[in-house]
Amino acid sequence: MEENYDEKLFSDVVENVYVKxxxxxxxxxxxxxYAIVRVRWLKKLLQGRRGAQFILKRLSxxxxxxxxxxxxIVRPKNTDKKTKK
Incomplete structure (x- = not known):
């Protein structure tokens, strides 16, 4: 239910920035x-709108x-977690 609520909060610009x-x-x-995303580039894509934290939360x-x-710095999550013995 929470995810559906999050989806509705996206404006068109924030949705396009997230997809891009x-x-x-x-x-x-x-x-x-890993991938590097510059903070300045993200803010430029958002065109002065708020939403960077929301996008980062979705990406996380x-x-x-x-x-x-x-x-x-964006890295894939490790699904194969090694267990310590």
């Missing part, structure tokens, strides 16, 4: 172990998102 950002991340992850469901200075 996700495509960019997927292209980067095909060749690299599928990826590990870490902020390092003025960049976001």
């Amino acid at each position: 950002l996700k495509r960019h991340i997927e292209r980067e992850l095909e060749t690299n172990p 469901r599928e990826y590990n998102v870490t902020k390092m200075g003025s960049w976001y």
Whole structure:
């Protein structure tokens, strides 16, 4: 139920930015172990609107998102967790 509520909060611009950002991340992850997203680039795509934190929250469901200075480092979540013996 919460996911449906989140989906309805997207405006058209935020939805388009999310889709564009996700495509960019997927292209980067095909060749690299991580993708870099500049904070300034994300804000430019949003055209001064709020929504960056909302987009990052949605991305963090599928990826590990870490902020390092003025960049976001996006890595795939490890589904194969090693157990310690």
